[in-house]
Structure formats: C-alpha cells, structure tokens
Amino acid sequence: xxxxxxxxxxxxxxxxxxxxxxxxxxxxxxxxxxxxxxxxxxxxxxxxxxxxxxxxxxxxxxxxxxxxxxxxxxxxxxxxxxxxxxxxxxxxxxxxxxxxxxxxxxxxxxxxxxxxxxxxxxxxxxxxxxxxxxxxxxxxxxxxxxxxxxxxxxxxxxxxxxxxxxxxxxxxxxxxxxxxxxxxxxxxxxxxxxxxxxxxxxxxxxxxxxxxxxxxxxxxxxxxx
Amino acid sequence: xxxxxxxxxxxxxxxxxxxxxxxxxxxxxxxxxxxxxxxxxxxxxxxxxxxxxxxxxxxxxxxxxxxxxxxxxxxxxxxxxxxxxxxxxxxxxxxxxxxxxxxxxxxxxxxxxxxxxxxxxxxxxxxxxxxxxxxxxxxxxxxxxxxxxxxxxxxxxxxxxxxxxxxxxxxxxxxxxxxxxxxxxxxxxxxxxxxxxxxx
Numbered sequence: 001x002x003x004x005x006x007x008x009x010x011x012x013x014x015x016x017x018x019x020x021x022x023x024x025x026x027x028x029x030x031x032x033x034x035x036x037x038x039x040x041x042x043x044x045x046x047x048x049x050x051x052x053x054x055x056x057x058x059x060x061x062x063x064x065x066x067x068x069x070x071x072x073x074x075x076x077x078x079x080x081x082x083x084x085x086x087x088x089x090x091x092x093x094x095x096x097x098x099x100x101x102x103x104x105x106x107x108x109x110x111x112x113x114x115x116x117x118x119x120x121x122x123x124x125x126x127x128x129x130x131x132x133x134x135x136x137x138x139x140x141x142x143x144x145x146x147x148x149x150x151x152x153x154x155x156x157x158x159x160x161x162x163x164x165x166x167x168x169x170x171x172x173x174x175x176x177x178x179x180x181x182x183x184x185x186x187x188x189x190x191x192x193x194x195x196x197x198x199x200x201x202x203x204x205x206x207x208x209x210x211x212x213x214x215x216x217x218x219x220x221x222x223x224x225x
Numbered sequence: 226x227x228x229x230x231x232x233x234x235x236x237x238x239x240x241x242x243x244x245x246x247x248x249x250x251x252x253x254x255x256x257x258x259x260x261x262x263x264x265x266x267x268x269x270x271x272x273x274x275x276x277x278x279x280x281x282x283x284x285x286x287x288x289x290x291x292x293x294x295x296x297x298x299x300x301x302x303x304x305x306x307x308x309x310x311x312x313x314x315x316x317x318x319x320x321x322x323x324x325x326x327x328x329x330x331x332x333x334x335x336x337x338x339x340x341x342x343x344x345x346x347x348x349x350x351x352x353x354x355x356x357x358x359x360x361x362x363x364x365x366x367x368x369x370x371x372x373x374x375x376x377x378x379x380x381x382x383x384x385x386x387x388x389x390x391x392x393x394x395x396x397x398x399x400x401x402x403x404x405x406x407x408x409x410x411x412x413x414x415x416x417x418x419x420x421x422x423x424x425x
Contacts, residue, residue, distance in 0.1 A: 031420040032257045034278035036394065038319055038348075042410040043268035081268060081410045083327065162406035164345065186406035 113212035145206035251286030271403030293380035314365030322414035349402035
C-alpha cells in the first residue's frame, strides 16, 4: 500500500477516537454553590423575674435573738447564647455610703442588712460596722448597731427546654465581694433566699426598729467597691 | 515520419473517500448570576434580612441526558455532611459552622428536619421562593438520592435550552427551630448547589 493511502486511514482512526471521547455525557462546568452564611451575635440579658418578697422578723422576749419568719426571696433570670458565660452576684447595703454587704464562703453566704432610716436618733449604721461584720472583727453583741446579717442561699437552675442539654452552673467565691457563676448557653434562674436567724452576733438591742434592707445584684461585670 | 518521444501512460482509477463526522455531545453550563449569601441574625428574634441566589442554566441536553438537581448540605458532628432541606423541602437548615466542637449533631438536624424544637445549633428558615423560568420546572423530590442523603429539588428542562433558577430564603426562622438559649452565638452555614449529573 502506498504511503498516500496510509495517512487518510490514520486520520480516520484518529477522528473516531476523538468522537468516542465527545460521546460521554459528563457535564462540564456544571456545579455551582450558594454558600449561605449567617452570623448570630452574642446575646446576654439579666432580669429580676419576680418581685422581691419582703419578710417579717420575730425576736425573743429578751431581744437577743431574731429570726426571719418567712424567707425573703428574689430571683434573676439570665439568658446567654454564648457557650460559657460568667455572671457575678454581689450585694450592697447603705451605711455612711453604699458598701459591700456580701460575705462568707461559697455555699455559706451571708448578707448584711442595714437600717434604712436616715438620720434621727442614730439609726443609721456606719461603713465601719458593716465592714466589721463582714471581716469578723465584731465578736460581741452590741458591736454592730443597726446592721444585722442573715444567711443567703442562692439556688441556680437551668431551663431544660431552653438550655444546653446536660449543662450545669458552677460557682465560686471570687474575692471578698463577688460570687462568680459560670453558666452554659441557655436560660438560668438564680433564686436568692434570705432566712434563718441573725448571724455572727450582729443582732442586739442597739438594732433599732425600722426597715432593714440589702440589695443584691447580678451582672456580667465584677463588682469592685 | 513523425516520431513521438513521450509515452502517455494509462492510470488506473484510484479514488479514496473519507466521510468525516463529528458528534456534538450534550453539555451543560451553570453559572451563579446574582446572590446575597450572607447576613446577620438578630439574637432576640432569630430574624435575618433574607438571602437569595440565582443560577443560569444553559444546556443542549435533555432530561434524558441529565439529572439536574439542586442539592443542599450542612455539616454535622465529625464533619459528616447531610442534606440541609427539611423533609418536605419547604425550609433550609443552617448549622453552626465556625468551630467544629459546636457543629450540630445529626440528631439535632433530624429534629429540625421534621419541625421539632430540640435542635441546638440548627436554625431552619423557609424557602420562600424556588422557581425557574418556564418551560423548565423545579420541584422537591423527597426520595431523590444525593451524596448527602435523600431529598433535593429536581429541575426538568423540558427541551428548553436556557433558564434561570431563583431561590429566596426567608428571614424569619421556622417556628421552634430557633431558641435564644439553645442556638449559640457564631456562624451558621448552609450550602446549596446546582449540578447536572450525566445519565449513561
């Protein structure tokens, strides 16, 4: 066979092979994505969820012991959508100025209440008195006029429907003035209850009649007096 | 006397014929034309401004040549990708995507897929619009297999050569899928893809 006849045969074979490749039905340039991306910002909110329940007290005939008849309660609802969030509990009362009122160990917290009367017959207590109760330097009765300390119990809980499953809240005393709670994402309630009898020799006949008050706070910022 | 110095040779017939044929194969081109693919969620409500994407489809093929699907995927624990459509195809699920430790579980995705309320780090938003220019059609087929599982939208080209697919994702979360405490702060992602699979 002449060379001039071999070339067209080769060309024909080549075309056939090319045609076979084209015959595939694979799509080309056929996938495109829409990568939808949304940003959910951190959210944090604290609210006092129920009106604080005021309490009444009773004392013995010698006016040496006093106890709260019905627990004084307040609660906070904390909502957070971050995986861990620190919140701080602290308390204040009014003396010469507004001073820190929370003390004691975690799990055995105490809160100082002071007479709300302003002026008149020496009913107002002093910063020194409140600090004395908190630091334990007042050991004898009549050492803390118009300031009385009671136990403070804090019970945190997570809303099971709106919180991380199997999550829990941990707490630790953070310095002298704060309790730090670390919570997972979710909705938490912190029930604060004051009850029982006066603590640390803080009650005596020098505590004049009237309304005694302490204020508790919950915040994501640590309290610094 | 005439003398011829050249001789005329006789040639035998020697024709060759080549018939050249070229097959034009079915082909597909898909292009994303417009899109708004990102936004911010308002934490208190779960609402975002809305998302959308449009794809231009061109093909000389037919529905016999290709399976045109609009699939979706969401990444779950361990990096497993599953379909991001709800079971009825009416909503698209978004999963937390910025940290692997916070990827949603497959259980959470399954819960959101059926409209449940126990689906941490998964948020469902309605597919408020999913259409394609006529005569092409698009519909959700719950039994259609994809790489991510069953369920996707299927486009029929109906012999048309060109069409535009439009998808709009509504901004208000499907009831029960968003919970402020359960869905943690971060990035939430869903991928929607448009592809043509050749039928052999």
